[in-house]
Amino acid sequence: MTNTAKKGFNANQLKIIAMISMTTDHLVSVIYPDYPTEWWIILLHILGRLAAPTFWFFLVEGYCHTHDRKKYALRLFLFSIVGHFTYNFAFGIPFIPFQTSVFNQTSVMWPLFWGLIALMVNDSGSLKQWQKTFIIAAICAITFCSDWSCIAVLAILMIYDNRGSFKKQMAGMMFCVAMYAAVYAIFINPVYGIIQMFVALTIPLLARYNGERGSWKGMKWFFYLYYPAHLIVCGIIRLALHGNTGVMIGG
Numbered sequence: 001m002t003n004t005a006k007k008g009f010n011a012n013q014l015k016i017i018a019m020i021s022m023t024t025d026h027l028v029s030v031i032y033p034d035y036p037t038e039w040w041i042i043l044l045h046i047l048g049r050l051a052a053p054t055f056w057f058f059l060v061e062g063y064c065h066t067h068d069r070k071k072y073a074l075r076l077f078l079f080s081i082v083g084h085f086t087y088n089f090a091f092g093i094p095f096i097p098f099q100t101s102v103f104n105q106t107s108v109m110w111p112l113f114w115g116l117i118a119l120m121v122n123d124s125g126s127l128k129q130w131q132k133t134f135i136i137a138a139i140c141a142i143t144f145c146s147d148w149s150c151i152a153v154l155a156i157l158m159i160y161d162n163r164g165s166f167k168k169q170m171a172g173m174m175f176c177v178a179m180y181a182a183v184y185a186i187f188i189n190p191v192y193g194i195i196q197m198f199v200a201l202t203i204p205l206l207a208r209y210n211g212e213r214g215s216w217k218g219m220k221w222f223f224y225l226y227y228p229a230h231l232i233v234c235g236i237i238r239l240a241l242h243g244n245t246g247v248m249i250g251g
Helices: 011-031 039-065 069-091 109-123 129-143 151-161 166-187 190-207 219-242
Strands: none
Touching: 011 039, 011 069, 011 190, 011 219, 039 069, 039 109, 039 151, 039 166, 039 190, 069 109, 069 219, 109 129, 109 151, 129 151, 151 166, 166 190
């Protein structure tokens, strides 16, 4: 029998890589808090940069292929609420925002949800261009306080608007990340600001995406369950090692 599987990585495989990357990054953050600069810790955080761009990329793919965008948005919204409490528990950030900082007040699920809404606004045939611009600017304001901030929304829009040209998708994404890295370096930590630019390591992986979902259809729900579950584990480790204290900006 001829093997017809395409070469490269399917969506499930890339998402697994992203989840491993994310888990590594989060575990290192709770075990070694407050932005240490030992080379091997920095290396682990660099490997952790593979996660966010993969999730942005596949949110766009999901938006383009889903049969029901409203259900997709509702699902992301519900898990952004769950993600808020588990993310803040993981890193010792108050559940009520803005008690400690304007940065890092909720999880990346929040801008992922609003990124999907931004795509729906972008494609709306009933809105004028100035209305679309106003709404997307408002979405950027709403998501500014989250993990990856409004940059996640802008990167999602860049990836979508340049769909069909992988080079333009990645160039647009990196432009957005450069803005995030600059803000991170100036206001939070210069070394960790530079680390953000290593999302570029995701590009050769995404370039090998073969356009296939993968045979396991349960990946969608596995991610939605895995995300809060791994954060709860991180929170338990944080409490065991450091007590009820914050381990990063926002805590």
